[in-house]
Amino acid sequence: MIQYNKFTLDNGLRVLVHEDPSTPMAAVNLAYDVGARDESPDKTGFAHLFEHLMFGGSKNVPDFDYPIQLAGGESNAFTNNDYTNYYEVLPANNLETALWLESDRMLALDINDRSLEVQKRVVCEEFKENYINQPYGDVWHKLRALSYQRHPYQWPTIGKDLSHIENAALDDVQHFFDLHYQPNRAVLVLAGGVKTSQVEKAVRKWFEQIQPNFTYTRNLPIEAPQTADRNLILRSRIPADAIYMAFKSTERLSPDYYTTDLITDILAVGESSRLQRILIKDLQLFSEIDAYITGDIHLGLLIVTGKIMPGVSIEKAEKAVWNVLEDLVHRKVDGQEMQKVKNKMEAHIEFSETNIMNNAMNLAYYELLSDAEEINLEVHKYLSIEAEDVQRVSAEIFRKEACTTIYYLKQD
Amino acid sequence: MATLDRSIAPALQVPEHISLGNPKQVKLDNGILAHVINIGQQEVISVELVFQAGKTWENKPGLSMVTNRMIREGSAQLGAEELAKQVDFYGANIKTKAASDNVSVTLYCLRKFLPQVLPLYSQIIKSPSFPDREWERLRATTIQGLLINREKVETIASDAFYEHIFGADHPYGYAISPEDLESISVEDMRVFYRERYHAGNAIMFVAGKVSTDDLSMINEALGQNDWNARPRDTQNELPDFHYSPRELRINKADSVQSAIRIGLPLFNKKHKDYHGMYMLNTILGGYFGSRLMSNIREDKGYTYGIQSMLVSLQSSGYMLIATEVANEHSEDTLSEVSLEFDRLKNELVGEEELALVRNFTLGNVLNQINGAFNKTAILKGLYLYGLEIAHFDRFIRDIKEIDAAEIQRLARIYLNDDLMVKVIAGN
Numbered sequence: 001m002i003q004y005n006k007f008t009l010d011n012g013l014r015v016l017v018h019e020d021p022s023t024p025m026a027a028v029n030l031a032y033d034v035g036a037r038d039e040s041p042d043k044t045g046f047a048h049l050f051e052h053l054m055f056g057g058s059k060n061v062p063d064f065d066y067p068i069q070l071a072g073g074e075s076n077a078f079t080n081n082d083y084t085n086y087y088e089v090l091p092a093n094n095l096e097t098a099l100w101l102e103s104d105r106m107l108a109l110d111i112n113d114r115s116l117e118v119q120k121r122v123v124c125e126e127f128k129e130n131y132i133n134q135p136y137g138d139v140w141h142k143l144r145a146l147s148y149q150r151h152p153y154q155w156p157t158i159g160k161d162l163s164h165i166e167n168a169a170l171d172d173v174q175h176f177f178d179l180h181y182q183p184n185r186a187v188l189v190l191a192g193g194v195k196t197s198q199v200e201k202a203v204r205k206w207f208e209q210i211q212p213n214f215t216y217t218r219n220l221p222i223e224a225p226q227t228a229d230r231n232l233i234l235r236s237r238i239p240a241d242a243i244y245m246a247f248k249s250t251e252r253l254s255p256d257y258y259t260t261d262l263i264t265d266i267l268a269v270g271e272s273s274r275l276q277r278i279l280i281k282d283l284q285l286f287s288e289i290d291a292y293i294t295g296d297i298h299l300g301l302l303i304v305t306g307k308i309m310p311g312v313s314i315e316k317a318e319k320a321v322w323n324v325l326e327d328l329v330h331r332k333v334d335g336q337e338m339q340k341v342k343n344k345m346e347a348h349i350e351f352s353e354t355n356i357m358n359n360a361m362n363l364a365y366y367e368l369l370s371d372a373e374e375i376n377l378e379v380h381k382y383l384s385i386e387a388e389d390v391q392r393v394s395a396e397i398f399r400k401e402a403c404t405t406i407y408y409l410k411q412d
Numbered sequence: 413m414a415t416l417d418r419s420i421a422p423a424l425q426v427p428e429h430i431s432l433g434n435p436k437q438v439k440l441d442n443g444i445l446a447h448v449i450n451i452g453q454q455e456v457i458s459v460e461l462v463f464q465a466g467k468t469w470e471n472k473p474g475l476s477m478v479t480n481r482m483i484r485e486g487s488a489q490l491g492a493e494e495l496a497k498q499v500d501f502y503g504a505n506i507k508t509k510a511a512s513d514n515v516s517v518t519l520y521c522l523r524k525f526l527p528q529v530l531p532l533y534s535q536i537i538k539s540p541s542f543p544d545r546e547w548e549r550l551r552a553t554t555i556q557g558l559l560i561n562r563e564k565v566e567t568i569a570s571d572a573f574y575e576h577i578f579g580a581d582h583p584y585g586y587a588i589s590p591e592d593l594e595s596i597s598v599e600d601m602r603v604f605y606r607e608r609y610h611a612g613n614a615i616m617f618v619a620g621k622v623s624t625d626d627l628s629m630i631n632e633a634l635g636q637n638d639w640n641a642r643p644r645d646t647q648n649e650l651p652d653f654h655y656s657p658r659e660l661r662i663n664k665a666d667s668v669q670s671a672i673r674i675g676l677p678l679f680n681k682k683h684k685d686y687h688g689m690y691m692l693n694t695i696l697g698g699y700f701g702s703r704l705m706s707n708i709r710e711d712k713g714y715t716y717g718i719q720s721m722l723v724s725l726q727s728s729g730y731m732l733i734a735t736e737v738a739n740e741h742s743e744d745t746l747s748e749v750s751l752e753f754d755r756l757k758n759e760l761v762g763e764e765e766l767a768l769v770r771n772f773t774l775g776n777v778l779n780q781i782n783g784a785f786n787k788t789a790i791l792k793g794l795y796l797y798g799l800e801i802a803h804f805d806r807f808i809r810d811i812k813e814i815d816a817a818e819i820q821r822l823a824r825i826y827l828n829d830d831l832m833v834k835v836i837a838g839n
Contacts, residue, residue: 022452024782061421070424072775072778074772074775091425093427096422097421097422100418107418119713121714122713125716128669129736132669133565133669135563209416239559240559270505271484271499272496272497272501273500277493280549280553281492284549287553287557288556307556307560309552310552340501343502343525346503347504347521350456354456354783354784356783
């Protein structure tokens with residue numbers, strides 16, 4: 001249970017405060033409703049590149065990190081397909097420093113060539129480090145591109161291609177900022193050793209005068225239902241064959257979202273989960289295996305991926321995965337196993353709530369998605385899922401014709 | 413409304429009271445010292461046992477790691493599958509971690525299930541069975557994991573780095589190979605377990621929302637004389653260190669980036685120069701605003717990130733600078749790092765930068781001791797080195813007092829190019 005107070009400024013900025021008097025620290029989280037889904041197909045990776053530029057100084061503050069560190073804090077950010085999230089952790093006494101900095105870069109970013117040129121290089125190195133120079137690193141680009149034919153989820157946040165980042169121009173940066181970084185498209189959360197009455201004054205002081213100037217209407221292409229299986233074989237110098245399967249899952253706000261989450265827990269969370277127990281331990285076909293949902297706001301993916309043991313054919317391994325998935329469709333999960341994944345989920349949520357930064361991030365995400373109040377209904381939603389739901393949703397998801405499969409094979 | 417002057421920063425306060433408080437300690441009936449960190453509103457608890465059974469205690473490379481990993485795979489009472497099933501049923505997690513000096517086995521669970529889960533954890537600790545079948549499987553999957561890691565330039569560079577810092581036959585220096593794992597049997601593990609996993613060799617940390625009842629339950633489960641009660645082990649003789657400063661280039665033809673590791677062997681946190689080195693390291697590469705990040709990422713754009721770290725070990729320690737850079741800039745990066753060494757040796761750090769690093773460090777430490785699980789990690793870092801809370805207080809005082817002259821003195825002793833092991837793995 002995460003308690004919070006909420007108020008909204010006249011400019012549309014939503015503010016949530018989660019008071020935790022036991023800590024001398026404060027977490028600040030500012031989520032903007034813009035992600036890689038808002039990019040045009042010939043300028044991908046831009047939302048994330050832009051996130052880097054947000055640290056290059058704003059109109060009245062030449063450097064973002066210096067004042068935060070001087071205040072004893074740290075700052076970072078992430079971008080995903082759906083949204084962009086900025087956060088700070090600092091001693092609660094110095095909370096206003098973070099408000100000053102976040103408000104100034106919401107008001108007016110200092111957009112300059114030098115910062116753009118350097119961050120383009122930094123992001124290209126990030127791209128190489130995570131997506132090229134790793135065994136299997138390029139698979140996510142291929143898997144997305146194959147899974148989505150129309151929707152912008154077809155490219156990863158880092159961008160389709162290095163050239164998109166290299167070609168980013170200063171005008172694009174200004175335009176992106178003007179269009180997306182608006183108070184009415186943001187959620188600010190303050191958590192930790194803070195008092196609502198005090199921080200409300202400070203928030204109003206720094207944010208109230210920022211006016212929203214542009215209107216953005218999100219109009220994304222809709223992904224047509226997948227009606228035939230899609231397959232791809234990749235080869236490279238890797239030590240083990242691997243398989244990647246992507247199924248169309250649900251939208252984040254679908255009532256079945258929570259069931260898809262439990263389905264992947266049944267499959268892959270814990271040593272006793274089905275994929276681990278059957279495919280790693282009993283049949284010894286895989287050295288590692290995982291299943292998870294991407295949890296995207298629009299139609300997301302349910303991914304099953306594993307590394308195959310030497311001497312095992314990939315077809316045999318794939319067949320064995322299908323057997324496990326089809327079993328969920330054909331046979332109801334028993335009460336004991338249902339209770340297990342619910343207990344796991346409850347523990348997961350309870351542990352997560354021990355951390356003020358997690359709480360701030362989650363509140364902001366839920367408010368951006370629909371309503372922060374939803375976060376406190378989550379446990380109940382998981383606990384009320386029935387075995388019939390698992391079976392029904394499994395039958396909808398685990399269909400051959402809705403599956404995208406990549407074989408990643410060793411090159412001899 | 414009055415216009416706001418946004419160019420003026422809000423007033424700052426440097427954290428004044430940074431204290432670990434007085435963590436409770438309880439002696440279990442069999443003598444195990446349990447540190448109790450009772451903080452937080454969430455209904456969760458963790459129980460961790462740390463044993464002196466890390467790499468420095470093994471007589472075969474890899475034995476410590478795999479024994480600790482195999483400890484969860486079945487007990488005298490339950491097979492691996494049944495054990496995992498029961499632990500999972502209660503939503504609990506048992507995590508194992510093996511390091512150079514120590515290993516740990518930690519239980520995380522909802523408090524309401526502690527009575528059900530504690531006996532399972534206790535079985536794992538007191539009567540693991542090390543079944544052959546589980547080892548055959550775990551060996552094969554671990555070997556595959558090693559082979560995948562060996563394809564990464566980061567792994568190639570790190571392995572070479574430790575080998576040249578500590579020597580290929582020292583536990584701090586050698587990397588574990590598939591051949592090492594091939595030669596380990598479950599009998600080796602049983603012997604290693606019997607020798608090292610006993611109550612006298614353990615320290616316990618209990619964190620989260622902890623009641624007196626919980627502690628009695630823990631005492632009942634793990635505080636009795638039914639598991640190997642004998643005095644704490646004393647470290648056997650270790651091979652000599654073989655430290656050979658040099659520049660090494662390892663070619664990996666298909667690589668689009670190079671991994672760089674630069675550093676030297678030092679000392680651990682008990683050394684008189686440690687707190688000064690902590691400051692020096694932070695200035696050099698220990699935070700986002702550090703000189704290496706500012707120069708090599710934010711000015712040159714050679715890398716996504718570059719860090720420098722100071723690592724303590726029971727009988728040594730080291731400093732390590734790590735980064736992955738564009739192949740064409742690997743030599744530039746080496747020279748920029750040397751340049752940063754020179755600047756620290758030749759110029760006093762300015763008051764402004766020193767204040768920045770001081771404030772950052774104090775705020776960062778305040779954050780690191782925030783919450784039960786964070787605080788436990790900090791306390792572990794003290795107690796495992798035989799240090800007390802007073803040492804932490806001294807650290808805070810030193811951070812406030814260390815001046816530019818001291819930092820320069822340390823830079824002149826330790827940041828010398830000819831003392832460094834430098835590894836570039838890439839193309």
